[in-house]
Amino acid sequence: MAARSRSNPLALAVLALLWERPMHPYEMSMTLRERRKDESVKLNFGSLYSVVDSLVKHGLIEAASTERDGNRPTRTVYRITDSGATEAIDWLTDLVRTPAKEYPQFEAALSFLPLLGPDDVVRLLRLRQASLERQVAGLEASLADAKALGLPAIFSLESEYESAIVRAELAFVTTLVTSIADGSFEGVELWRDLHARAAAHGRLDPEELAEALAPYLSPP
Amino acid sequence: MAARSRSNPLALAVLALLWERPMHPYEMSMTLRERRKDESVKLNFGSLYSVVDSLVKHGLIEAASTERDGNRPTRTVYRITDSGATEAIDWLTDLVRTPAKEYPQFEAALSFLPLLGPDDVVRLLRLRQASLERQVAGLEASLADAKALGLPAIFSLESEYESAIVRAELAFVTTLVTSIADGSFEGVELWRDLHARAAAHGRLDPEELAEALAPYLSPP
DNA sequence: TCCCGAATGTTCTGGTTCGAATATATCTCG
DNA sequence: CGAGATATATTCGAACCAGAACATTCGGGA
Known part of the structure; x- marks a missing residue:
């Protein structure tokens, strides 16, 4: 077989x-x-x-x-x-x-985040944040329901897990959005400059992006 | 188009x-x-x-x-x-x-966890725990490297995220395995009984499983 | 020099997955 | 009582994807 x-x-x-x-x-x-x-x-x-x-x-x-x-x-x-x-x-x-290698979509998005400007990113992350908060609330509510019904924890472990992961993502997003918004995020000026110039002529210039990236590429 | x-x-x-x-x-x-x-x-x-x-x-x-x-x-x-x-x-x-709905394999596994006995689960979760610890160490090391090279944080955000998520999973697993092992996990006796009887006649009996589950099925 | 293994590139094959389409039975509401 | 919504139940075709197979070039050592 x-x-x-x-x-x-x-x-x-x-x-x-x-x-x-x-x-x-x-x-x-x-x-x-x-x-x-x-x-x-x-x-x-x-x-x-x-x-x-x-x-x-x-x-x-x-x-x-x-x-x-x-x-x-x-x-x-x-x-x-x-x-x-x-x-x-x-x-x-x-x-x-054995933990399996997974590829969450948000991780992919973070990989290409420099394509968006920091102000857009702040706006979008705030929306994500709100959405995650609703999701956590929903999960917690249904866990509370299950508990109220007397369902043993073994049967809702997967929701406990999901809730833990979503809360971790929420914490990550919150930290990130806060630091970009208040300017404490490292390198945010460089990032903003790149896009400020881009705005001038319609869209992010590939050459400028390439130049900005160049010093950081091909690590060991 | x-x-x-x-x-x-x-x-x-x-x-x-x-x-x-x-x-x-x-x-x-x-x-x-x-x-x-x-x-x-x-x-x-x-x-x-x-x-x-x-x-x-x-x-x-x-x-x-x-x-x-x-x-x-x-x-x-x-x-x-x-x-x-x-x-x-x-x-x-x-x-x-917008957070996308994802289906991590571990979440699926947790869904069907009652198929395994609590002692096996403890053994397996400890192995997972060790594996996750190595993974976190690896991620933290490469983040430290990137920082040492002067790579701005915006270019390794995806690793920061992955690290945050893996650490959350590790925390979840640690809590879970501890509570099963020390018997404080709710319903662990029921779970253990089911499998103790199963061990007697070769494998988990579908009927016993169904009976054990019956009181908890078809929630509102 | 010549052969081997690694690097450079693309194509093929067939299983997997998605989403829509299909068809009938039953319920429901005026 | 009939029309439309909903539930029951499966099939189909097209797109998708993984992995292997293929074909060539290059570098380095025997």
Whole structure:
């Protein structure tokens, strides 16, 4: 059996669901939604069916039955196989043990931030800040709800984690925006000059940017 | 011109590079590497060429020349167009202003954590903890280097951000592992029981899991 | 000098993923 | 009671992406 690519965590979600009981794909998607797992695993109807096919092809799940209910499309109910159960545990073990290299979009944006001028950046970061604050409030509220309902912490760990990460980003953004706005951010004059001149002739001049960057390029 | 999907930040990187000067794809990839941008934007040779094609197709960049050097494959040098410059700024603006929904793998793993037993989880989290500590140390070291070289902070913001996020994850993991290990984690007995019984007959019983979960499912 | 490995560049292939399209059943509200 | 919204359930095509394969040149040592 050729090794499967563990790229899409939706496959892990499928394995975890089928661990509990056999289901057909639509039922899986609805169950994931009910349990709010679609917050932590990207769920896409189209992808779900291909992921299921791929799991079948690799022998990690298998068709348990195909049932027809009235005139609706035939549904195929799947169950997990022994190698599927093993794979789920192995995969999960790996994810917990080893931090994966991820590429958050905001990190990419920060990489290219010099393309924007400092005043624009301040304006945009303030908007981001507000948005993050709302997000934190939302997460904290739903955590409080879960707690009020008596749901043990083990079932909302992923929200605790998300909340911790978002709060860290918020702290970062707050520090950054403050320091740019009050001028204490190191090199902000250079940055502002570059864009002040750019404003004069329509857009940031590639040559000026290149020149400004030149002294800092090709590090060891 | 059909709207391009902004899914792959590598396209933004290409626009940002061509803003400075025309380049051929291989040169782009090498430049991204030299500047360590491949840490913040996933760089893949295969993808780079398709991304470039797609940018050409949408009129955001264009071929400036095709040169043949000896008998090597013909290289095509590209330059940014006006609409490409606009798109770069718009895209970047959007990324800075609006937090994107992301799906970190660790968050997915936390979602399915009950599949593993608490003792295994403690062992794995300790390994993760050590790994995160090394990562933070590495990031801090390279930030210190950059500072020593006189590189202004604006050019290593993405590392500052990454460091902040990793430190937050480390704090989260540390708290979590400690509380599971010392038994103060809420519901840890229930969790341990489930797996103690599982160990008796080979693997976690789906029915027991389902039963244990049942009281907590279908929240409002 | 000649061969090997590293660097320079691009293309190909096929699996993955997305988003829209499809089709029927059931609910709901006037 | 019928029309439109919503829920059930899957399929399709196009775009996307990763990784390998390919092809050439250059540098350095035996």
